[in-house]
Amino acid sequence: MIMDKLNICPNHKTKNESFYPSPFHPQQLPTFSIKTNTNEWYDESLETGGTLIDFVCAYLAFQKEASTKADATRWIYNMVRIPEHLPLALQGNEKRHQREDAPLVFKKAGLIEHLGLIRYLEKQGIPLAVAQQHLKQVYILHKKTRKHLFVLGFDNEEGGYELRNPFFKGCLRPKALSFIRGSVPGTATVHVFKSCWDFLSARTRNIAPFKSDSLVLNAYECLGQVYPYLQHYGYRTLYSWMDHDAAGRQATAYLSHSIHSIEGLHHKTMSPVFAPHRDVHTWHLARLGNAEA
Template identity: 35%
Template structure:
């Protein structure tokens, strides 16, 4: 695919691929909540006849490649024309099922919360929270940090566990809060084998840590992707497609969104041809997720 071919692709279809649907449909004029930021009033417009877009919130617009560049920039990714072309090609090859995975929103925006400090886990409240989820401190310290977060609206600070994302932001969580610092994106965890031939996809970090706990704390041989939200599933595709992986395992929730995301990844494996696929959710059914199953098991 070249740039001219990419610009001939339907912008509404590309928006669907990243989970955006119009909130106003006026025939040839479609209005969306901007894919570049969190907002409550639709400010992103597509003219379907000209196949062009304009984002009133950032005062910019253009064609398909311009959109891909702006979207990649908003996700803190490289956004040269070559990067945009590669992204568009990957998106158009992704399974259609991804269109119907519901999006969820972080409780706070990146403008509200900022990161103060990052250090080793030591806060008793956070350690107790991890223990309540049946995650040992020794295991947690391998993958998690303690972070101090500033709430710029209230001027207050709070402690949370944190783990880094591929966009160099942080997912943060404690007993009463779950959110992110920076752009919402996936996390990638390298396995024992390099290069790995297996890739495991989890929805949340607690599910991943629970699966590792079930292996007596032993690191996965294969690599792992933590989605941090099913809405981030499209970001995982470029990490799986056309790589050295031969097996794809999914550990997603036993709910509608999780099952749809599982189906989307199954379709990806089938399209790749060389990827064997295994959904692990039956192994922790009827529980909703891996962590709930892990917590319900008798202590040994």
Template identity: 30%
Template sequence: MENHRFDLNQIRENVNLVDTLSRLGYEPLRKSGGELFYLSMLRDNDSAPSFCVNEKAGLWYDHGMGRGGNVIDFAVHFWPNLTFKQAVEELIKVSGNSVNEIQGRPFVPRQTELILHLPSYIIRESKELGGNKSISNYLQGRGVMDVSANHLKELYYSVKLKDGTRREMFAAGWQNELGGWEVRNAYFKGCLGKKAMSFIPGNPETIVLFEGMLDFLSWKKLSPLQDASILVLNSLSFLDYAIQRAGKYRTIELFFDHDSAGKKATLLALSQLPQAVDQSAKYEGYNDFNEKLTAMIHAEKDPVIRKANPNNVPLRNR
């Protein structure tokens, strides 16, 4: 297959998971509440249907493995001996499509009611950045608007209130590996759908780990020529899994917070990954990379601060 740069959003939306399973020879054994149940094709010891697919959301979950995700995640697990690129190519081939066919189609995001307990969210639409002044102002205030276009979207969604009515909302958002949306605005921080990490492929020899997307974007702004693979945890609860995934890389850089949880995470990662390096000294005096970036921006704008602190010494240490 030709050496394409994949548009993973297009593939996710245009390759049907249930149809792909059928083409691979797997059919559901039962259906319940809009979900299809299969004998797991990812394990050899499944005696009862424990591989669940939500066809509307395009998501799967293997209860025996405790893992799930979208159709691309399935391909990575189904063909574990292939590289990520090879697994995506095989997925496209099995689906009966070609890369050009899939990526030539107009991208129409699904209006999906994500599976949550309470409250219930509906994703109305995701748009490119720049059309919503409030979202743009928020990202500009965090110093990352100019490096966010390829990573964040304007996300429009509604939340179901206790009285049954819906409230329309919007935020800056990025999708994690299970199709959930991490959302941020000036007043709200949360996740719509399943919580998971976010991976951005790059240099296969080097990976950089961050707690949050805004810290990654801050690093990207100050290190624009870096080409490393990126793993954003979105929650330190995924630290063990992140350590496992990072272990195959020759070079690992850690940019965790300077709070108690971040320091513990750094120590644990360093103890299990001999090739890892703690890079948090780059924002010494600040809790995280984004806090340093925003302080630098405010200092540049304020002549009083700039005159008093010409070398950008962390203000909390002065």
């Protein structure tokens, strides 16, 4: 399946083995083989082989990209897109999102300079210095209304954006989670937030330190994308910041269940920090004395 995704076709096949042009050579020499019964590979020119994870690590390194086992797991997930089972209440309405987002056309993105967006950030309790690190000023066209809009954009791992301004809320597809790498390589902690506002509120208050990695779901329907970002990465503690409501409790339970197989990773829910408020952002605004936006 991975070779199909790379658009590499076999030169020939036997009962137990398929032979391909090598993905590790610009000339694509026919030295690469895969055993069909074990899915193990071997490249004669490199005199090395191994499992699927080993192959992806080697392929990413050959492409001069990050090539840890965690990077390989994420790459496989993004290539194959194996769906994860989510509780029905946490699943998004894909058709609804496609219909809403189809009219939006991306034009350009850059630093936040629009005065209206800066004032919007102030109302949300987010300093411009924090916002500039994680948000972009995005210029879009709404094809149905023929209006051009300046919005705040929070990019995700699939090239899409969550979009916000005082009068507009939407996204440029594809819908996906966002991964923010911490300042310390190999950090042992990862924080999981529902929304960019929750994440930015936590960063503003420094309750999710910049040295830690963070995952922002952008929607509960993206919960199924979390696991590849945790497996093989060496995290010891996952801090989840889900909402104080039924959906948030389901999401917290889902995270606990999904990481059960990751040895040494412990889950700590952080909802007591912002209780009795619904979410981190609402709590942050209350602490500032702002009305909920």
